[in-house]
Amino acid sequence: MNPTFHIAVLEGDGIGPEVTREAIRATDAAMSREQAKIEWTHFPWGTDYFFDHGRMAPADYLDQLAPFDAILLGAVGHPAVQDHVTLNGLLLPIRRRFEQYVCLRPAYLYPGVESPLRNKAPGSIDLLVFRENTEGEYVNVGGRVYAQSDDDIAIQTAVFTRRGCERIIRAAFESAATRPRKRVASITKSNAQGFGMVLWDEVFAKVAKEYPQIATESLLVDRSVMEFVRRPESFDVVVASNLFGDILTDLAAIIVGSMGLAASGNIDPTRKHPSMFEPVHGSAPDITGKGLANPLAAILSAAMMLEHLHLRHAAEALDAAVKSLLANHGPRTPDLGGTAQTTQVGDAIVALLK
Numbered sequence: 266m267n268p269t270f271h272i273a274v275l276e277g278d279g280i281g282p283e284v285t286r287e288a289i290r291a292t293d294a295a296m297s298r299e300q301a302k303i304e305w306t307h308f309p310w311g312t313d314y315f316f317d318h319g320r321m322a323p324a325d326y327l328d329q330l331a332p333f334d335a336i337l338l339g340a341v342g343h344p345a346v347q348d349h350v351t352l353n354g355l356l357l358p359i360r361r362r363f364e365q366y367v368c369l370r371p372a373y374l375y376p377g378v379e380s381p382l383r384n385k386a387p388g389s390i391d392l393l394v395f396r397e398n399t400e401g402e403y404v405n406v407g408g409r410v411y412a413q414s415d416d417d418i419a420i421q422t423a424v425f426t427r428r429g430c431e432r433i434i435r436a437a438f439e440s441a442a443t444r445p446r447k448r449v450a451s452i453t454k455s456n457a458q459g460f461g462m463v464l465w466d467e468v469f470a471k472v473a474k475e476y477p478q479i480a481t482e483s484l485l486v487d488r489s490v491m492e493f494v495r496r497p498e499s500f501d502v503v504v505a506s507n508l509f510g511d512i513l514t515d516l517a518a519i520i521v522g523s524m525g526l527a528a529s530g531n532i533d534p535t536r537k538h539p540s541m542f543e544p545v546h547g548s549a550p551d552i553t554g555k556g557l558a559n560p561l562a563a564i565l566s567a568a569m570m571l572e573h574l575h576l577r578h579a580a581e582a583l584d585a586a587v588k589s590l591l592a593n594h595g596p597r598t599p600d601l602g603g604t605a606q607t608t609q610v611g612d613a614i615v616a617l618l619k
Contacts, residue, residue, distance in 0.1 A: 372520070
């Protein structure tokens with residue numbers, strides 16, 4: 266009997282529903298290459314749910330998501346709701362509950378896409394960022410005293426554990442060992458953050474000794490931002506904390522052409538829990554409903570999901586369709602210099618898959 270993979274769909278906010286629908290259409294077309302099928306289950310959670318119920322999702326939403334094979338997320342965020350409410354009310358608890366400690370974010374300069382950096386050849390920028398996804402600066406440990414007064418005090422604590430550092434760093438080295446250039450760059454700020462970041466540096470040096478075939482470098486985050494612009498071709502696999510990885514991957518997306526190409530996976534490598542796949546670009550309220558959103562990041566995120574589920578033929582087909590569309594100057598949205606609508610790009614991808 267052919268297996269069925271059960272996918273939870275959280276279209277979410279803003280352009281999330283627009284791009285997720287195109288990703289689902291493209292995935293369904295690509296699945297003709299597999300002896301398996303996908304069953305999609307949609308959940309109406311996000312800020313619309315918040316406006317009706319005072320919370321982003323029902324109290325048991327994590328229990329509802331737990332049985333699924335994977336989660337496909339559109340976007341989270343709304344101008345009328347503070348970001349810390351939306352993130353901590355839906356997205357961050359999913360990452361932590363399901364031990365999605367690897368946030369995997371590739372950045373690749375596709376043929377047919379121009380980098381804002383001068384004279385960058387197609388494929389010359391090809392980096393893979395491993396962002397620690399469950400601790401570090403985003404654990405939301407701290408508090409406020411005398412809030413909303415002149416004596417207001419806010420304490421925000423970053424939490425680094427040896428276990429947390431080692432597992433994300435080891436995942437980066439394991440990935441680098443499968444890639445041609447076999448390089449890992451670690452990004453910290455240990456000159457100023459003398460506890461958590463020094464622990465990270467110590468763990469990185471320890472793990473590196475186990476992979477003598479991998480070339481390494483350790484950079485402070487301020488220098489790494491400079492080097493991402495000055496010599497992006499030199500980076501292969503990059504490993505960074507939750508905050509630094511978040512910032513660096515936005516920069517990486519721009520130097521390969523657009524946030525509209527930035528895919529990501531929030532992954533539990535043990536596969537005990539569902540992993541979650543989402544475009545990096547967010548809800549983009551300024552273009553919501555205008556048909557201008559680029560669906561390619563969502564489609565590439567779906568390809569990452571298929572790869573994670575070992576549906577490699579479908580995953581490769583999605584990747585190939587995106588590459589063909591871009592290389593042959595097919596319809597593209599305004600972020601890539603085109604005039605096409607979201608659905609027109611989706612139609613073109615589906616046509617290539619068929």
